[in-house]
Amino acid sequence: MSLIDAARAVRENAHAPYSNFKVGAALKAASGAIYTGCNVENVAYPEGTCAEAGAIAAMIAGGDTQITEIAVIADSPKPVSPCGGCRQKIAEFAGQDVTVILATTDGITHETTVGALLPGSFDADYMSRT
Structure with a gap:
């Protein structure tokens, strides 16, 4: 199963009664394992969880710590x-x-990188004074 297929499948489980905007995410870890997550809304905004955060939490719970690829899908234009x-x-x-x-449920995809999405990211290098 491709990452897009895995993200598409888990998206169906999203709990989005307020926005009706279901999102699915799937990531591949360095081990080769695939982890998925979907958005989970809460009536007490902003206490919900994004699909990507859910997939990352599943990866950590599964004992992996490194993402080698990630896919995100939603029903958007x-x-x-x-x-x-x-x-x-x-x-x-x-x-x-x-x-x-990045994908839509209609099959439109866009491929990018983590660096292109978040240039100048805050990382552990800022935390040490060596």
Whole structure:
């Protein structure tokens, strides 16, 4: 199953009763395992969870720590991009050259990289004074 197919399948499980904007994400870890996540809204905005964050949490729970590719899909007129917070979360576990596939449910795709989505990301290098 491709990452887009995995993201498409998990998107159906999204809990989006307020926005009706279901999002699915699937990522491949360095181990080869595929992890998925969908958005989960909450009536007490902004307490929901993005699909990308859910997939990353599943990856960490599964014992993996490195993203080698990620895909995000939504029913939108153009390929949906991760929000700013999720871009930073993805950058925590993926190199700048990691492929990001953005897709619509109608089959439109756009391929980019983590670095293109989040230039100048905040990383661990800022945390040390060596």
